[in-house]
Amino acid sequence: MKYLGLIWSGLFRKKLRTTLTLFSLVCAFVLLGLLQAVNSLFSGGADFLGANRLITQARTSFTQPLPMRLLPQIEAVPGVARVSHSQFFGGVYQDPRNFFPQFAVNPQRLRDTYPEWVMDEDSWRRFITARNSTIVGRNLADKFGWKVGDVIPLNSFIWTKTDGTRNWEWEVAGIFDGRNAEWQKRAGLMYLNYGQFDEGRAGGKGLAGVFVVMVDDPDASERVAALIDEKFENSPDETKTQSEQEFQLGFARQLGDIGLIVNLITSAVFFSILFLTGVSMSQGVRERVPELAVLKVLGFTDRAVMGLVLAEAFLLCFLGALAGMLLANFSTRFLPAEFPIETDLRVWAIAGISVVVLTVLVGVPPALHALRIKIVDALAGR
């Protein structure tokens, strides 16, 4: 630590060059941080979804609704605690750009299977009893200024009513919050009472959508999933049951191999920055050969001088990376709620590893150069 001053002044001997290199490093790490945060979101982002919930969908596709008569059969499978059902509604509020998801559900069953949503008892009672009721997530309610008692018109691009129109009206029974911060962020959806939905729709009556299955023991969820699928094998309504997490990831994977794209960009960025920092470091050492020789004259060992150069490389990479990552972390807060990316622990770990790799690759060649400096030759300018 006592050499920090020495390292620092070595690093900033050419202020302009070091500052410019630092700025490049900052840019590189801003990108690395943000891109890897995107990667985190797509690779394991649904971590907080408990392992005790399964989604049973039609084997063909989740867009094919399963009939309601499967519900008691699923409930009868050993290991199943609670079952609810959910149908995507596809409603548009005022303008298609306002898109947010809505699902038609059985209120009581929703409450049983999603204890993560919290709401006062009165609101739950209103939602359960009034057939035209809806509950909205806090984020949505704040965005559109909705309050309990408001009637929200939704124009469904999927479901036609028996009167031939597609304009559905839903009365807000309550506004729900998430149990913790993670869930609070997700409170941007709307649940509709299945009662009015099934009664009002012209086609598809009696279809439930997908089933949400809560299991007694999370460790047994795979076995329960297999049991459910086995039960409907070779029937017209074959099912596919998977954990809620897998189900959500399936959506993201449909977009394509985002991980691959992100990693390709990251490596292009890393390679460019590696080269740039490497050249800047070795230039710096080459110019300072006589000074390093003086250090050796003063009694610094060869190894100590090499260590000083390595420390300089590390400090440079570390400062750039830290500033870049802080900037990335800071900027994620200004992203709209639809892009919930975060520079989580994994991203910081990747940045840390990058700093170490970068330090070794850009620091070792000039450090070895410094190690080999012969005092006499260097002072003679040879």
Add this chain to the structure above:
Amino acid sequence: MSQYTQVREIVMMNLRSVPQRLGASLVIVIGIAGVVGVMVALLSMSAGLEKTLGGTGQDDRVVVTRGGSNGELSSFLDRASGTLIKQDPAIARGADGLPLASGEIIIITEVPRVGQKTGANVTLRGVEPVGFTIRPELRIVEGRKFRPGLREIIVGEAASNQFAGLDVGTPLRFRGSTWTVVGVFSTGGDAHESELWTDTETAQSAFNRSGYSSILAKLASTDGFEPMKERLTSNPQLNVDAKTERDFFSGQSGTLTTVIGVLAGFVALVMAIGATFGALNTMYSAVSARTAEIGTLRALGFGAMPVIASVMAEALALAISGGVLGALLAYVFFNGYSVSTLGSGFTQVAFKFAVTPGLVMQGLALSLFIGFVGGLLPAIRAARMQVTSALRG
């Protein structure tokens, strides 16, 4: 010497000395190659998608869907409406005197991508036999057509490459019954090649659906479209939208193209800023390495302009080589690379990355811009040097 000769001589002399500063010069080349490569590769993705969707469909074919639906998936037309639509006078008639209009049905199925376990949404399209007459561009490249009434499907070329288990002869299980892949078709690289096709009525019975998702009709003449649309949308018995097939498909690339555009723009911007700092660094050190030389030139009577020109020329030459390298890398690694993504119909659309000349020009323009900004400040510094102090080195 004239100003022009001065500039030419000093620029040439400077460019010839670049190899002496190779390491530092490569910073500009590699930095810019990275920026341009990444930007061109990302944008070639949306160019490819637009090419696939924009190349789907003809102006003399009309797609009729339920009014207000945002695609074929959310569109439902009952059999009676289907018949009514097919009777429109603008629709061409075949040799048998029947209208050239095919009632089609869209069902989403899940097929895993090659090498993955989770299923991706793939369109299963039911087509009436006349659907093949309406689409003369369709060729069977392997196997044969499906036979109506049998649970047989044909798969698009792109789908058979992108998704697992779609080879001719493989059985597929949908809704408790087994289907067989009997052929592979090509439609000239358009969006239909990402689909699986079967007979409309077979699909209706297998999936317990009645009616159609859309009607595809061939017009007797393209002028017939507007009156036909007018007739259909004003008919009180119907609630439909009509679009030419080309408009119907090219309208679908919008959202994704925007998303990719924003991503590419952001990544390229941040990388470009980083590369600009790198270029500044290189050019400043190039100028400082040439201090004595510049001093000598100035002492010999060369003006400030030629000195600026020489520094700028070096920066721009290095930048453009970086740009060319980046575009070349993007072309070599990504042009024609096939992928698939979730299209607006909530099903997979397979497409190929397309590195177009326009994108290469964009990339080169960006590289020149970075080179210009990176060279300007060092060039000014070089021009402002005091001759006497510069001569001392």
